[in-house]
Amino acid sequence: MPAIRHIPIDTYPESTVFLPRRDNGYSPEQFKAMRKVQVTGRCGEILATLAIVDGDGLVRPGEVGLGNEAFRRLGMTEGEEVVITQAPVPASLEDVRRKIDGESLSDSEISAIIRDIATHRYSPMEIGAFLVACAGFMSTPETLAMTRAMVDVGSRLSWDSPLVVDKHCIGGVPGNRTSMIVVPIVAAHGLIIPKTSSRAITSPSGTADTMEVLANVDLDAARVAQIVARDHAVLAWGGKMNLSPADDVLISVERPLRIDTFEQMVASILSKKAAAGSTHLVLDIPIGPTAKVRSEGEAVRLRKLFEYVARHMGIVTEVVFTDGSEPVGRGIGPVLEARDVMAVLRNEADAPDDLRDRAVMLAGKVIDFDPEVEGGRGYARAMELLSSGAALAAMERLIAAQGAQTTIYRPGIHQFEATAPVAGRVASIDCHRIARIARLAGAPMDKGAGIDLLHKTGAHVRRGEALYRIHAGSKDGLAFAREMALADSGYLVQP
Amino acid sequence: MPAIRHIPIDTYPESTVFLPRRDNGYSPEQFKAMRKVQVTGRCGEILATLAIVDGDGLVRPGEVGLGNEAFRRLGMTEGEEVVITQAPVPASLEDVRRKIDGESLSDSEISAIIRDIATHRYSPMEIGAFLVACAGFMSTPETLAMTRAMVDVGSRLSWDSPLVVDKHCIGGVPGNRTSMIVVPIVAAHGLIIPKTSSRAITSPSGTADTMEVLANVDLDAARVAQIVARDHAVLAWGGKMNLSPADDVLISVERPLRIDTFEQMVASILSKKAAAGSTHLVLDIPIGPTAKVRSEGEAVRLRKLFEYVARHMGIVTEVVFTDGSEPVGRGIGPVLEARDVMAVLRNEADAPDDLRDRAVMLAGKVIDFDPEVEGGRGYARAMELLSSGAALAAMERLIAAQGAQTTIYRPGIHQFEATAPVAGRVASIDCHRIARIARLAGAPMDKGAGIDLLHKTGAHVRRGEALYRIHAGSKDGLAFAREMALADSGYLVQP
Structure with a gap:
C-alpha cells in the first residue's frame, strides 16, 4: 500500500491527489478513465481529483501525494498507508439524469442526491447539471423534500425554549441591513433570536460582512450557544456551524452559474432556519423593478412556496412584502452600512428614516410572535425599545460577547x-x-x-x-x- | 513580469497554473475569488485553473508554474515572461443563463456560446449547465444554429468533386460495424467517401476502434487528403482533424452526464459531416426496445430533425430506419467485430448474414446518390462489388494506404x-x-x-x-x- 505525503498545493475547493506516472500500479489507459479517485485510510475515505506527476520531484513510486485540501480532509499523518481506488459513481446520478429528462423525483431520491452532494461525491459539473435541471422544473413537494434533506445532512442547533424567532430578508436591495437593528430590539424584548447569516454572495455586503466591522462573527456552535444563553441573541456568520452543509456546496455552484430560482431560495433559507432551530420566522420579500422579485404576482408565488414548505417543516412564518424600488439607508458596503445601523440604534437625528422604519416594523412583527404581547402591540414595543436605548444596550452587549472588532475600519480614502x-x-x-x-x-x-x-x-x-x-x-x-x-x-x- | 516554469504535472483535461502563495502580487482574498486565470504571453493566451503552492519547492516568487496541459497549450519555453490576470467571464454566459430561464436564443447568441466553448473559455460546470438547459428545451432553429456554429469554429475538408458521400449510424446497437463494409464497396464503385469516425464514447467499440485492429487510423488532414485522392476513401479517426472541435468539448461533458438528446445528436453528427465536406449522407437509425431510439414515433421525430438541419446545411440526406432489436453480427468489441467485417468482405460461408445484408443495403443507398447509376440499381451494384471481391480489394488498398496494423490483436484469452x-x-x-x-x-x-x-x-x-x-x-x-x-x-x- 502506498504511503501518503503532504503536497503543499492548494486547489480549493477541489481535493487533489498526486500520483507518480511510473509504477503506480495502473496502466495509462486506466488512469485516463479514472480522473476521480477514492483514498481510503485509517480515518475514513475521501474523493479527490487525480493529477499525474512526471519525475520524482514531488512524489515517488510507492507514495501518494495529497494536496492541502485532501490532506486536511483525510486527517491522517504523512507516511501512513492508504488504498487508492477508482471513485465509485454515485448511484443517485441516475436520478439526476431522470430529472434532466423531465421526470419528478421522490423524497428518497432527492434525499440520496443531497446526501451525496453534501459528502462531496458530486463534481461541480454534476451539481450544475442537477441545479439546471431543477431550474427547468421543480414541484412544490420536490422543494420540500430538498429542504428536509438539506437539514438532515447537517448539524442542528437546539434551544431550551418553545419560541425561537428569526427574521430573514431574501436580499437584492443594497443597504437593507435591518437584521442588525431587529436582532438587538428583539433581544432587548427578551425573545431568543440566534441570527446566523451569510457573507455576501453576489451583493456588496451580507449581514455577516457588516457585523464584522463591529465584532467578531466567526463563532462556532458552542460559543453561539453560550452567548444566546446569556444575551438571547447572536449575530454570527453561519459558515462554521455546519448548518445545511449541502446548501454551502450548492451555493458554490449556483454563484458562478448565477442560478437564483425561487425553489433553491426557499430550500436554502428554510433549511438553514430549521437547522438553526427556529420556530417562528418573519420573512421580508422586497418588491421592485430592479430587486430580486419584480412584481406582486411573483412575490405571491414565492410567498406561497415559502408558506407551504415552512408549514411542513413546522416553522411558523409571516411573510412581509416591502418596498424594493431603491436601496435602503444611505451606506452600501460593510463600513458605511455599519455606520447607518449604529446611527439608528443611537437614535441620531440624521439616521436614515427608511432603514429605521423598516427595521422597527419587522421587529414589531417578530415581537408579535410572543404570546405575552397583546395583539398588534409589537410595533409600539419595538419602537419603545429602540427609542429608550434598550436596543443599543443590547447591541453593545452582543458586540462585547462576540468580541469587539480590533481593527478600526474606515470608509475607503x-x-x-x-x-x-x-x-x-x-x-x-x-x-x-x-x-x-x-x-x-x-x-x-x-x-x-x-x-x-x-x-x-x-x-x-x-x-x-x-x-x-x-x-x-x-x-x-x-x-x-x-x-x-x-x-x-x-x-x-x-x- | 513573472517567468514561466514547466511543472511536470498532468491535470488533463484541465489546464493548471501553479503560483507561489507568497509575493505573487495578489492578496489572499483576490486569490480566493480568482480560481480561473488568464496567462498571456508572446504566443497568445490560455485560460487555466489556479493552484497555490506553499514553500519554494515547486515555484518561487517571480515564477509561474504551468502544468503539462497548460505548458503545451501556451507553446512557450521556460523562462519567458507572461502576464497573469483574472480570467474574463465570457459574455456569452449571460445567454446561457437566459437559456436556463427557458428563453430561446438567437443564431448569434448560440454562435458566441459555441465559439467560447471551442476556445476553452467555459468550465465543465458551465458547459454542463448549457447542455442541461438545452436538454430541457431546444427549438429546431436553435439546433440548426448550433450545428452551423460548430462547423464555423473548426477546420473544413474540401474535395474536388461535386459528390462527396458518407454513411453514418446513430449507434446504440452493438456489433453494427457496417461502415467498414459500406466504405470499401462505395470506394470500389468509385464515389468519394472520406469516412472519419469517432472512437467509442459509451459503447464497446467505435468504427475507429475496430478499424484500428486492421490499420492505422490516426491520420492528419493532409494524409487523409492524399489517401482519398488515390483510393476515393478513407476509414480514419476524426480526432486529429479539428473537425467540429466544439463537439469534442461538448462530448467530454455529455459523456459523464450521459446527456444524449436528439438535438445534440443531430448537431454533433451533422457538424462533423459538414466539416468533412460531405454533400450526400445515408443515415442509419436503428429502432428497438433497447436501442437509442425505441419507437417508430421517436424515430420519425429524429428523422425530421435531421432532415431539417441537413437541408439547411446543404447536405442531401437519406434516412433509413433499421432493425435495432438485437446486436448485429456476432462479434462485439474491436477484434471480434473486425473478424466479422473481414469475413463478410471475404465472402466467407459463415460470415454473419445480418451484418452483410444491412451493409449491402446501406451501400446500395449510397451508390444510388450517383447520377450515373440507373434508378434503384444501387443495391445490385453493391452486391456485385462485394461478391466479386472488388470491395475486399478496396479494403486491402485502404489498409495498405493507411498503414497496416503492426500489432496482431487476438480475442482475449x-x-x-x-x-x-x-x-x-x-x-x-x-x-x-x-x-x-x-x-x-x-x-x-x-x-x-x-x-x-x-x-x-x-x-x-x-x-x-x-x-x-x-x-x-x-x-x-x-x-x-x-x-x-x-x-x-x-x-x-x-x-
Missing part, C-alpha cells in the same frame, strides 16, 4: 462623486447597478469600499450636484467603479 | 460462457446490457475484449447451452463481466 447630468428630480435608483458599482469598488472584501447615497428617490438636485460618493481602499477599485458609474450611474434624474 | 438457464427459444437480446458487459470485459481499450454471440434471436437452445462467450485480456476484466452476465445475461430464453 479613494473617492469619486457621481453627479446629476441635469437639474431635476431623482425618479429612480437601480438597485442592481448600484450593487455592481459598490462591488467593483471592492465591497465586501474591502470593508471600507462602497457607496454613500447622498440623495434618494424624490429628491430635487441641481445639475452637477453629487448624487452619491464611491469609496474604495485601492486606486484600481475606484477606477473600475468610477468607469462603471460614468457609463451609467444607476440614477435616473428627470428634469 | 480469458473466457467465460453465459449459458441458457432453460431450454427454449431466444426471445430477445438486450443491446444495452450486452454493451455494458462487453465494456466491463475491457472493450474498447482492450482490443481483444468483448463478446462473441453464439446464438441470435429466434434460435432454439438446450438448457445449459452457451449463449455467448466473453473474452477479456485481464482476469479482472473477465471477473467484472462474468459477474454482470451472471446477474443478468441480457438474453431472454423462453421455454
Whole structure:
C-alpha cells in the first residue's frame, strides 16, 4: 500500500491527489478513465481529483501525494498507508439524469442526491447539471423534500425554549441591513433570536460582512450557544456551524452559474432556519423593478412556496412584502452600512428614516410572535425599545460577547462623486447597478469600499450636484467603479 | 513580469497554473475569488485553473508554474515572461443563463456560446449547465444554429468533386460495424467517401476502434487528403482533424452526464459531416426496445430533425430506419467485430448474414446518390462489388494506404460462457446490457475484449447451452463481466 505525503498545493475547493506516472500500479489507459479517485485510510475515505506527476520531484513510486485540501480532509499523518481506488459513481446520478429528462423525483431520491452532494461525491459539473435541471422544473413537494434533506445532512442547533424567532430578508436591495437593528430590539424584548447569516454572495455586503466591522462573527456552535444563553441573541456568520452543509456546496455552484430560482431560495433559507432551530420566522420579500422579485404576482408565488414548505417543516412564518424600488439607508458596503445601523440604534437625528422604519416594523412583527404581547402591540414595543436605548444596550452587549472588532475600519480614502447630468428630480435608483458599482469598488472584501447615497428617490438636485460618493481602499477599485458609474450611474434624474 | 516554469504535472483535461502563495502580487482574498486565470504571453493566451503552492519547492516568487496541459497549450519555453490576470467571464454566459430561464436564443447568441466553448473559455460546470438547459428545451432553429456554429469554429475538408458521400449510424446497437463494409464497396464503385469516425464514447467499440485492429487510423488532414485522392476513401479517426472541435468539448461533458438528446445528436453528427465536406449522407437509425431510439414515433421525430438541419446545411440526406432489436453480427468489441467485417468482405460461408445484408443495403443507398447509376440499381451494384471481391480489394488498398496494423490483436484469452438457464427459444437480446458487459470485459481499450454471440434471436437452445462467450485480456476484466452476465445475461430464453 502506498504511503501518503503532504503536497503543499492548494486547489480549493477541489481535493487533489498526486500520483507518480511510473509504477503506480495502473496502466495509462486506466488512469485516463479514472480522473476521480477514492483514498481510503485509517480515518475514513475521501474523493479527490487525480493529477499525474512526471519525475520524482514531488512524489515517488510507492507514495501518494495529497494536496492541502485532501490532506486536511483525510486527517491522517504523512507516511501512513492508504488504498487508492477508482471513485465509485454515485448511484443517485441516475436520478439526476431522470430529472434532466423531465421526470419528478421522490423524497428518497432527492434525499440520496443531497446526501451525496453534501459528502462531496458530486463534481461541480454534476451539481450544475442537477441545479439546471431543477431550474427547468421543480414541484412544490420536490422543494420540500430538498429542504428536509438539506437539514438532515447537517448539524442542528437546539434551544431550551418553545419560541425561537428569526427574521430573514431574501436580499437584492443594497443597504437593507435591518437584521442588525431587529436582532438587538428583539433581544432587548427578551425573545431568543440566534441570527446566523451569510457573507455576501453576489451583493456588496451580507449581514455577516457588516457585523464584522463591529465584532467578531466567526463563532462556532458552542460559543453561539453560550452567548444566546446569556444575551438571547447572536449575530454570527453561519459558515462554521455546519448548518445545511449541502446548501454551502450548492451555493458554490449556483454563484458562478448565477442560478437564483425561487425553489433553491426557499430550500436554502428554510433549511438553514430549521437547522438553526427556529420556530417562528418573519420573512421580508422586497418588491421592485430592479430587486430580486419584480412584481406582486411573483412575490405571491414565492410567498406561497415559502408558506407551504415552512408549514411542513413546522416553522411558523409571516411573510412581509416591502418596498424594493431603491436601496435602503444611505451606506452600501460593510463600513458605511455599519455606520447607518449604529446611527439608528443611537437614535441620531440624521439616521436614515427608511432603514429605521423598516427595521422597527419587522421587529414589531417578530415581537408579535410572543404570546405575552397583546395583539398588534409589537410595533409600539419595538419602537419603545429602540427609542429608550434598550436596543443599543443590547447591541453593545452582543458586540462585547462576540468580541469587539480590533481593527478600526474606515470608509475607503479613494473617492469619486457621481453627479446629476441635469437639474431635476431623482425618479429612480437601480438597485442592481448600484450593487455592481459598490462591488467593483471592492465591497465586501474591502470593508471600507462602497457607496454613500447622498440623495434618494424624490429628491430635487441641481445639475452637477453629487448624487452619491464611491469609496474604495485601492486606486484600481475606484477606477473600475468610477468607469462603471460614468457609463451609467444607476440614477435616473428627470428634469 | 513573472517567468514561466514547466511543472511536470498532468491535470488533463484541465489546464493548471501553479503560483507561489507568497509575493505573487495578489492578496489572499483576490486569490480566493480568482480560481480561473488568464496567462498571456508572446504566443497568445490560455485560460487555466489556479493552484497555490506553499514553500519554494515547486515555484518561487517571480515564477509561474504551468502544468503539462497548460505548458503545451501556451507553446512557450521556460523562462519567458507572461502576464497573469483574472480570467474574463465570457459574455456569452449571460445567454446561457437566459437559456436556463427557458428563453430561446438567437443564431448569434448560440454562435458566441459555441465559439467560447471551442476556445476553452467555459468550465465543465458551465458547459454542463448549457447542455442541461438545452436538454430541457431546444427549438429546431436553435439546433440548426448550433450545428452551423460548430462547423464555423473548426477546420473544413474540401474535395474536388461535386459528390462527396458518407454513411453514418446513430449507434446504440452493438456489433453494427457496417461502415467498414459500406466504405470499401462505395470506394470500389468509385464515389468519394472520406469516412472519419469517432472512437467509442459509451459503447464497446467505435468504427475507429475496430478499424484500428486492421490499420492505422490516426491520420492528419493532409494524409487523409492524399489517401482519398488515390483510393476515393478513407476509414480514419476524426480526432486529429479539428473537425467540429466544439463537439469534442461538448462530448467530454455529455459523456459523464450521459446527456444524449436528439438535438445534440443531430448537431454533433451533422457538424462533423459538414466539416468533412460531405454533400450526400445515408443515415442509419436503428429502432428497438433497447436501442437509442425505441419507437417508430421517436424515430420519425429524429428523422425530421435531421432532415431539417441537413437541408439547411446543404447536405442531401437519406434516412433509413433499421432493425435495432438485437446486436448485429456476432462479434462485439474491436477484434471480434473486425473478424466479422473481414469475413463478410471475404465472402466467407459463415460470415454473419445480418451484418452483410444491412451493409449491402446501406451501400446500395449510397451508390444510388450517383447520377450515373440507373434508378434503384444501387443495391445490385453493391452486391456485385462485394461478391466479386472488388470491395475486399478496396479494403486491402485502404489498409495498405493507411498503414497496416503492426500489432496482431487476438480475442482475449480469458473466457467465460453465459449459458441458457432453460431450454427454449431466444426471445430477445438486450443491446444495452450486452454493451455494458462487453465494456466491463475491457472493450474498447482492450482490443481483444468483448463478446462473441453464439446464438441470435429466434434460435432454439438446450438448457445449459452457451449463449455467448466473453473474452477479456485481464482476469479482472473477465471477473467484472462474468459477474454482470451472471446477474443478468441480457438474453431472454423462453421455454
